[in-house]
Amino acid sequence: MTPSLSPFPTGPLGGDPLDPGVLAIALVSEHASPLAALGGVDAGGQNVHVACLAGALADRGHRVTVYTRRDAPDLPGRVELREGVEVHHVPAGPAEPLPKDELLPYMGEFGRYLARGWRTRAPDLVHSHYWMSGLAALRAARAHGLPLLHTYHALGTVKRRHQRHADTSPPERIPGEIEIGLGCDRIVATCRDEAAELTRMGIPRHKIGIVPCGVDPDRFTPKGPAAPRGPYPHRLLQLGRLVPRKGAAVAVAALARLPGTELVVVGGPPADRLDDDPEVRRLRGIARDAGVADRVRFTGAVPSEDVPPLLRSADVVVCPADYEPFGIVPLEAMACGVPVVASAVGGQLDTVADPGTGRLVPPRDPEALAGAVAVLLADPAAREACGAAGRRRVLSRYGWGRVAAATEAAYCEVLDAEPAATGAG
Ligand SMILES: CC(=O)N[C@H]1[C@@H](O[C@@H]2[C@H](O)[C@H](OP(=O)(O)O)[C@@H](O)[C@H](O)[C@H]2O)O[C@H](CO)[C@@H](O)[C@@H]1O
Numbered sequence: 001m002t003p004s005l006s007p008f009p010t011g012p013l014g015g016d017p018l019d020p021g022v023l024a025i026a027l028v029s030e031h032a033s034p035l036a037a038l039g040g041v042d043a044g045g046q047n048v049h050v051a052c053l054a055g056a057l058a059d060r061g062h063r064v065t066v067y068t069r070r071d072a073p074d075l076p077g078r079v080e081l082r083e084g085v086e087v088h089h090v091p092a093g094p095a096e097p098l099p100k101d102e103l104l105p106y107m108g109e110f111g112r113y114l115a116r117g118w119r120t121r122a123p124d125l126v127h128s129h130y131w132m133s134g135l136a137a138l139r140a141a142r143a144h145g146l147p148l149l150h151t152y153h154a155l156g157t158v159k160r161r162h163q164r165h166a167d168t169s170p171p172e173r174i175p176g177e178i179e180i181g182l183g184c185d186r187i188v189a190t191c192r193d194e195a196a197e198l199t200r201m202g203i204p205r206h207k208i209g210i211v212p213c214g215v216d217p218d219r220f221t222p223k224g225p226a227a228p229r230g231p232y233p234h235r236l237l238q239l240g241r242l243v244p245r246k247g248a249a250v251a252v253a254a255l256a257r258l259p260g261t262e263l264v265v266v267g268g269p270p271a272d273r274l275d276d277d278p279e280v281r282r283l284r285g286i287a288r289d290a291g292v293a294d295r296v297r298f299t300g301a302v303p304s305e306d307v308p309p310l311l312r313s314a315d316v317v318v319c320p321a322d323y324e325p326f327g328i329v330p331l332e333a334m335a336c337g338v339p340v341v342a343s344a345v346g347g348q349l350d351t352v353a354d355p356g357t358g359r360l361v362p363p364r365d366p367e368a369l370a371g372a373v374a375v376l377l378a379d380p381a382a383r384e385a386c387g388a389a390g391r392r393r394v395l396s397r398y399g400w401g402r403v404a405a406a407t408e409a410a411y412c413e414v415l416d417a418e419p420a421a422t423g424a425g
């Protein structure tokens with residue numbers, strides 16, 4: 001490791017000064033806690049990203065604090081997620097779950113909490129996730145002259161373009177995202193499409209670096225238990241938050257062109273609340289109308305340890321989102337050696353190699369989705385080759401160790417320091 005990187009007092013969390021070269025890193029993730037259950041409307045890839053990035057940075061010897069909003073009264077102020085990673089529950093607004101689009105009024109309080117804490121124990125750098133965290137962190141980091149890096153995870157301009165009136169983001173979002181981009185020291189975008197969108201928003205290209213999201217290839221493996229299959233010769237699987245933009249309706253409509261195939265939809269509310277969920281009801285209606293209701297199964301949200309067996313049980317994983325800022329699910333499928341048919345949007349343009357690891361098809365096009373899937377279902381050898389290529393692609397590019405190393409390099413650029421010598425995994 002290299003000489004001390006910090007002009008600021010270190011040891012922000014444990015109290016003791018840190019060894020030279022060890023960074024004290026503050027990750028700010030206002031609505032997406034690394035401790036949250038996944039699959040709900042607001043708990044998805046960002047939660048995974050923050051948890052895994054924090055862990056992989058700790059593996060490289062750094063000390064990480066994740067700041068997330070306290071959304072239940074009984075949450076402890078601090079929780080050790082693992083060695084080197086602590087989660088702080090920030091009091092900002094009522095200590096109860098709130099939709100993320102209602103959190104902006106509490107971001108001043110969130111930022112003041114950060115600034116107060118950093119007065120006595122400042123991190124070496126701050127890395128904020130999602131626009132509201134960026135606003136809170138911008139104020140607090142500026143107050144102490146701390147370097148700030150930002151990852152958007154999703155952009156208001158893109159969401160507005162695709163969802164129009166259904167977009168419930170506050171009007172402050174797009175101007176806020178520009179303010180963050182102009183005010184922070186560096187943007188850690190996750191794919192080329194996002195970098196292009198940011199430059200169209202007027203953010204200088206030289207401030208933007210690209211580091212993808214990652215996957216844990218030791219947890220997501222081709223070998224291992226597979227979930228039991230239904231009575232059909234073929235299984236498609238879709239995984240993620242159950243919101244309309246994820247395109248499950250496209251997958252259901254495609255099923256009408258794929259006889260002998262079942263579709264398992266993983267994610268959404270807990271299994272015992274599926275019947276009350278508006279999106280499940282909508283999708284069941286579409287399935288009924290298409291005459292495929294008996295071949296569509298909803299599991300509800302599943303804990304992350306149950307995800308690899310489900311992925312392994314599928315012949316093809318479909319990711320037909322209308323838009324997808326990055327999309328961790330294709331990486332998880334590829335890591336499990338399963339071919340992916342994804343919409344040609346966002347991060348999926350970078351992650352899915354067509355035809356090597358799967359196929360890219362136009363979004364919102366059930367016919368194109370069904371066509372690409374049918375070719376793979378008819379050819380077991382092609383599926384196996386795609387799966388193996390997907391696994392190789394993940395191992396060579398997307399392990400969290402590599403992602404953390406590249407993120408650390410961005411931190412060091414901002415701090416004008418040398419990266420640590422630790423190998424990437
Ligand atoms: C659809 C989408 O934006 N997915 C991204 C993103 O995920 C979530 C997204 O940021 C949600 O916000 P929004 O409604 O404004 O789009 C948040 O509620 C969720 O917490 C995010 O998980 O980030 C993922 C990680 O970078 C990315 O893989 C995914 O494509």
Ligand SMILES: O=c1ccn([C@@H]2O[C@H](COP(=O)(O)OP(=O)(O)O)[C@@H](O)[C@H]2O)c(=O)[nH]1
Nearest residue numbers: 038039044045046267301302304327328329
């Ligand atoms: O019931 C569920 C649904 C989703 N996920 C995980 O949630 C993440 C979704 O991330 P992605 O980036 O694909 O989409 P986002 O939800 O952020 O839009 C992936 O790690 C999934 O494995 C999960 O563990 N259980």
